[in-house]
Amino acid sequence: MKTIISSVGLMLVLAVTTACSEKKTEQTNVEVEKSRIQAHLEFLADDLLEGRDTGSKGYDRAALYVATEFKKMGLQPAGIDGSYMQPVTFRKGYLNQQSPKATIKTADGEVELKFPQDYIMGPNMSATESALEAEAVFVGYGIVAEDFDYNDYEGLDVEGKIVVTLRGRPAEWPSEEGAHLNREKTRFAAERGAVGVVSLHSPKREKVRPYTSSLNYLRAPSMRWIDENGNPFGGYENIKMGAYLNIGAAEKLFANAETSLEDVFAADNDDKPVKGFPLNASLSLASKAKHEEVSSPNIVAILPGTDPKLKDEYVVFTAHLDHVGFTQDVSKEDRINNGAMDNASGVSILLETARVLKESGSLRRSVLFTVVTGEEKGLLGSSYYANNPTVPINDMVANINLDMPVLLYDFADIIAFGANHSSMGPSVEKAAAKFDIALSPDPMPEQAIFTRSDHYNFVKQGVPSVFLMTGFTSKTEGEDGGKVWGDFFANHYHQPSDSLDLPINYNSAKLFTEINIGIAREVAEADQRPTWNDDSFFGKTYGQKDK
Structure with missing residues (x-):
């Protein structure tokens, strides 16, 4: 009898435990209405x-x-002050189209670049007037990735200097990881003490997106959300300015470098390693911007x-x-x-x-x-x-x-x-x-779409x-x-x-x-x-x- 009672008791315990672990709330069948x-x-x-x-x-x-x-x-409000709204304050930045200046300085003299034929730049989101002059150092793709045992900054001193990077990343990396690391280039530069970031247009990039297509967006404003201290999110205090150089301007910047730009582009095009080096040149950059503030809400609710x-x-x-x-x-x-x-x-x-x-x-x-x-x-x-x-x-x-x-x-x-x-x-x-x-696999892995919509910000949390x-x-x-x-x-x-x-x-x-x-x-x-x-x-x- 004791054995029977113990068995029954064990069965009851198991039944209760199973019920708890598989507990489901009761659902009423409600149809989706087109x-x-x-x-x-x-x-x-x-x-x-x-x-x-x-x-x-x-x-x-x-x-x-x-x-x-x-x-x-x-639904329960989940915004601010008991509402569904979470207001977000944004700063819109407009570049003064007559203000950009860029000059390359080498032992051979100075070369003033033409805007926007030779280079383009966006508005500085932290200041309405900006100026910077510093030595330039080429840092390959400008990426640091421990998971891939990769460091473009190894052996390079960029403290107080402008880093010059190639567009893109090593071709053998998985597309999603590569796209993520590509977006972190400014952070990598800032963490190593750089004061500016310049990116180079390349023959490889020209085949995908011609330099001239970028000119369609010259007058488009940039936008950042503003934190509680009034600072635009995503910026770095020590990164003062940046620019994007066309191929002809890049050739002038590399004129006195130990490796020719032609060799750099050849390695990039052939998916071979690209090492950094000092450019034996400095860059002078300047611009003016206008700032406006706008507000736009997220709308949030809880079930x-x-x-x-x-x-x-x-x-x-x-x-x-x-x-x-x-x-x-x-x-x-x-x-x-x-x-x-x-x-x-x-x-x-x-x-x-x-x-x-x-x-x-x-x-x-x-x-x-x-x-x-x-x-x-x-x-x-x-x-x-x-x-x-x-x-x-x-x-x-x-x-x-x-x-x-x-x-x-x-x-x-x-x-x-x-x-x-x-x-x-x-x-x-x-x-x-x-x-x-x-459920099908990603049909466009080369597009790295996983990093290109709003979920990406939750991934980073x-x-x-x-x-x-x-x-x-x-x-x-x-x-x-x-x-x-x-x-x-x-x-x-x-x-x-x-x-x-x-x-x-x-x-x-x-x-x-x-x-x-x-x-x-x-x-x-x-x-x-x-x-x-x-x-x-x-x-x-x-x-x-x-x-």
């Missing part, structure tokens, strides 16, 4: 919003719309979780609300860049995802819906939020980013950039499989993240999804034709939303939070500590 997605998209891509440029009245109208939708759903232990952890959805405003081409009859796919579609799907999750019943973990500004200006709104979060950053367990789902065909697969870096990959695959949708996109396979016989996607990117991306006139497929919008909801449930209901893969460069570099 008409709601369509209504959101048609408002957000309407001419009334004038392209939703960061800091514009059109953007403010769109932000108020999103906040009102969150309120109608009954609270129910599990006593997990409700203080957050599954984060992001989608950028801003677009690029008016086109600068005055010859076009329609000058409003409505951004229907980029990214009214992503915000519309986020809103319908939020509604369905709210009406279905709360999940174990909380869900944080973050609609951000300034993505088109350099991922600025998400950068501000990731550095000034309204919930603890270490309590964010995952980020699912919705940016430009191209809803123009019956997609049969999805792509989750970043799926190969964390356990988010299997979660996405499982959620998509329930709808007979495959250690949050496992994926960026979801419709795949290149279509369910429709004879339809090439990749071709449709490519046509959109070639002919409509950042153009007035990215509008409601496109053949938007709201069946695909519904399906994409259902998959997003499935991913949210997979992550929010799991016993364990997502983890970085052991071999992930981003996990090793940024993985959160002290969880």
